[in-house]
Amino acid sequence: MTDDDPGPLIRLYGLTGGRARPSGEAFDLVAIVTTIRTPFELPGLNPEHHAMLAICRRPTPVADVAAQLGLPLNITRVLLGDLRREGLVNIDPPQPPDQTIDERTYRDVLHGIRRL
Amino acid sequence: MEFAGFDRPRPSGGTLTATALKILIAGGFGVGKTTMVGTISEIRPLHTEELLSDRGVGVDDLSGVETKVATTVALDFGRITIREDLWLYLFGTPGQDRFWFMWDELALGALGAVVLADTRRLQDCFPAVDYFEQLKLPFVVAVNCFDGARRHDPAKVRRAVGLDEGTPVVLCDARNRASVKDVLTTLVTHAVSRR
Numbered sequence: 001m002t003d004d005d006p007g008p009l010i011r012l013y014g015l016t017g018g019r020a021r022p023s024g025e026a027f028d029l030v031a032i033v034t035t036i037r038t039p040f041e042l043p044g045l046n047p048e049h050h051a052m053l054a055i056c057r058r059p060t061p062v063a064d065v066a067a068q069l070g071l072p073l074n075i076t077r078v079l080l081g082d083l084r085r086e087g088l089v090n091i092d093p094p095q096p097p098d099q100t101i102d103e104r105t106y107r108d109v110l111h112g113i114r115r116l
Numbered sequence: 117m118e119f120a121g122f123d124r125p126r127p128s129g130g131t132l133t134a135t136a137l138k139i140l141i142a143g144g145f146g147v148g149k150t151t152m153v154g155t156i157s158e159i160r161p162l163h164t165e166e167l168l169s170d171r172g173v174g175v176d177d178l179s180g181v182e183t184k185v186a187t188t189v190a191l192d193f194g195r196i197t198i199r200e201d202l203w204l205y206l207f208g209t210p211g212q213d214r215f216w217f218m219w220d221e222l223a224l225g226a227l228g229a230v231v232l233a234d235t236r237r238l239q240d241c242f243p244a245v246d247y248f249e250q251l252k253l254p255f256v257v258a259v260n261c262f263d264g265a266r267r268h269d270p271a272k273v274r275r276a277v278g279l280d281e282g283t284p285v286v287l288c289d290a291r292n293r294a295s296v297k298d299v300l301t302t303l304v305t306h307a308v309s310r311r
Contacts, residue, residue: 028221028224028225029138029193029205029207029221029222030136030137030138030203030205030225032134032135032136059133059134059201060134061134061136061203061205063136063162063193063195063205064136064195064203066162067159067162067193067195070162073191094135094136094138094225095135095225096225097137097225097226097227097307098311100135100137101137101227101308105135105202106304106308108198108199108202109137109198109202109204109304110301110304110305111198112196112197112198112199112202112204113196113204113297113300113301113304114297114301116156116158116196116293116297
């Protein structure tokens with residue numbers, strides 16, 4: 001809990017029309033978002049939607065979209081849910097670590113941490 | 117311009133090259149979770165206030181109150197890029213008990229967790245330890261040595277927390293990058309060896 005001014009948060013919810021949860025199937029904070037098409041014009045898309053479509057031309061985790069735009073995760077997910085509903089992005093659920101971490105990935109992760 | 121892969125067909129359930137791994141940083145209030153994420157993250161850690169909707173209501177026991185209750189919870193996360201298509205995300209878990217439902221989401225598919233402990237308030241880390249044990253999620257206990265001077269004995273911590281022999285206990289300084297790197301490599305090695 002925080003005593004901070006809730007104003008900014010409430011203003012941010014203006015972006016989502018007050019929605020706190022995305023439409024459709026739930027997706028993880030590290031699900032990978034990929035733009036599949038960028039419309040020239042689509043009514044109802046705001047600048048944040050367009051910024052997300054630009055970022056996700058490269059497959060990008062949900063949390064990273066939030067970080068790049070400086071938006072709370074909940075807001076980011078609602079807006080990404082809109083883009084999915086319009087068929088503009090794919091949101092791929094993360095694979096379980098059991099399936100993704102092979103010997104090479106394990107070594108890469110250790111190496112990646114150590115070289116920081 | 118980096119449009120590589122933009123036009124690549126991506127059938128759902130097909131091959132997915134980009135991967136993001138999650139590691140949770142848990143522990144009691146004020147134990148250094150935010151500091152640890154900030155020490156190691158390559159991006160400025162995002163400290164977001166998340167607004168909870170009706171999902172939080174049952175937990176908050178606000179019966180009779182409208183479902184859209186503006187409860188906020190702070191969430192920290194940071195990132196480490198391993199390869200172009202592989203990232204490690206660190207999520208600091210909310211400390212308050214009534215946000216357990218958020219832990220469920222954060223823990224789903226996580227590689228493992230770091231439980232930060234402060235020997236002056238060791239009991240604060242018990243809920244996190246219980247949670248990860250129950251979930252069978254690999255974790256390490258990292259004793260944050262704030263003072264730097266006081267000596268801590270990992271074996272004593274292990275006994276006090278009631279950990280099995282397989283769970284690593286390490287001493288660390290959440291402000292120190294080399295120390296946090298050691299904690300994370302210990303966790304990754306432990307998580308992989310457990311499989």
